[in-house]
Amino acid sequence: MATEQERNRGLGAYSTPGVDPKADPGLAKIITSAPEVKFRFHDLDPANNLYMTRDDIFQFDIANSLAGQFAGFDYRQLQPDGSIHRGAFGFFPTSDRLVNTFNFIPGEGFMLNVVLAAQSNATKRGQTFGGLRIKYGNIASGQTVGFLTCGYLAGTLNLVWPISPPAYQTDGPGFIRSITGTTPAAGAEISETVPTNARWRLRMFRTNLVTSATVATRTTTLFFDDGANLLWQNTQGPTQAASLGQSLDWSDLSIDSPVTASNALMAFMPQPILTAGYRIRTSTVNLQAGDQYSAPQYQVEEWIET
Amino acid sequence: MAKFKCVACGGTYDDVLPDGMAYYHACPPEVIQHATFDNAGKLLTPEKRVPLEGARDERPTPGNLYVDGKSSIAVPNPEERGKVFFVESPPTIVSEGKGRTKI
Numbered sequence: 001m002a003t004e005q006e007r008n009r010g011l012g013a014y015s016t017p018g019v020d021p022k023a024d025p026g027l028a029k030i031i032t033s034a035p036e037v038k039f040r041f042h043d044l045d046p047a048n049n050l051y052m053t054r055d056d057i058f059q060f061d062i063a064n065s066l067a068g069q070f071a072g073f074d075y076r077q078l079q080p081d082g083s084i085h086r087g088a089f090g091f092f093p094t095s096d097r098l099v100n101t102f103n104f105i106p107g108e109g110f111m112l113n114v115v116l117a118a119q120s121n122a123t124k125r126g127q128t129f130g131g132l133r134i135k136y137g138n139i140a141s142g143q144t145v146g147f148l149t150c151g152y153l154a155g156t157l158n159l160v161w162p163i164s165p166p167a168y169q170t171d172g173p174g175f176i177r178s179i180t181g182t183t184p185a186a187g188a189e190i191s192e193t194v195p196t197n198a199r200w201r202l203r204m205f206r207t208n209l210v211t212s213a214t215v216a217t218r219t220t221t222l223f224f225d226d227g228a229n230l231l232w233q234n235t236q237g238p239t240q241a242a243s244l245g246q247s248l249d250w251s252d253l254s255i256d257s258p259v260t261a262s263n264a265l266m267a268f269m270p271q272p273i274l275t276a277g278y279r280i281r282t283s284t285v286n287l288q289a290g291d292q293y294s295a296p297q298y299q300v301e302e303w304i305e306t
Numbered sequence: 307m308a309k310f311k312c313v314a315c316g317g318t319y320d321d322v323l324p325d326g327m328a329y330y331h332a333c334p335p336e337v338i339q340h341a342t343f344d345n346a347g348k349l350l351t352p353e354k355r356v357p358l359e360g361a362r363d364e365r366p367t368p369g370n371l372y373v374d375g376k377s378s379i380a381v382p383n384p385e386e387r388g389k390v391f392f393v394e395s396p397p398t399i400v401s402e403g404k405g406r407t408k409i
Binding site: 065066067068091093094095096097098099100101102103122138143177178179180181182183184185186187188189190191192193195196197214215216276277279281286287288289295 | 315317319323324325327333335338341347366368370372374389
């Protein structure tokens, strides 16, 4: 039977009797090889080569159609003393799609990153378009010497340099809008005009014509013009007699037929593109003074186009 | 959001739509002088379409812009071809026409 001494000869009370404890193995020997690449921690080069002098002007342009939009601008700059300066400010662009240009002089240093963001979470792609560039000289008439990026802003989509690739205004999907147009006066035709700096793709168009008691056969045609010249005109819709109300629907479907006696479905050309100043109009044969069109309700896909 | 009536064409419209975007009214280019008929339905005077006088177009004037928050227009620089400089100018619309009334 093992003695007490023999039982506890190991490293602890539960060591195996009769087994000599090994000598202290010491520290583990490193057997991996040292890295061949060494990194500098001092006198580092800047992360990019966009160097701004004291005379360089940062310009950003925004064209916007959303009321109450607020745009935020943030940047980080590596200053000559090695510190990183962060700047931020915001502004309210107008909602008339006109270009809003803002200029500021960040001072000397390397630009590290720039972010332009729409602060309204309701912003959809196609409503707010921004661009970033560098000018030299006078703010009012400076020369553009650099272009960073441009593209649409949306609630979750920021314009970021140096990450965001440039995108043209009419690239990609636009903003889907439902528009209630002007209710024309009695006896007048419908006329809707594409706003300044907008591009539309018309998807569907609807109105209602209530004819007076004056005996006459009315026939409605929808057409597009460029503000002066007729571009396209659809085939005449179904006839409408006196004292009737009829809904008139157009879309780029390929059918052209009345659905019911009170609703006519007609086609226009596939995906018509209409730019600023183009018009969507009706032309009604035998329209009478007491006839009344309702306000047209139409859906478009819209882009900013400056 | 307000409702207006155009004095020139008589059309009525809202200046701001439910989606929060502005609506810019533009009058149709013509007004209809409707045909007249006698009691038997015989045509007395044919329909005639004539240009609308005093047409209103509320679209912002193309070329206007805002520089650092100020309404401006771009003017060609006579001393440097191809370049422009910006001159403060109040915002304008394409045509005031006969105006509008609030309803």
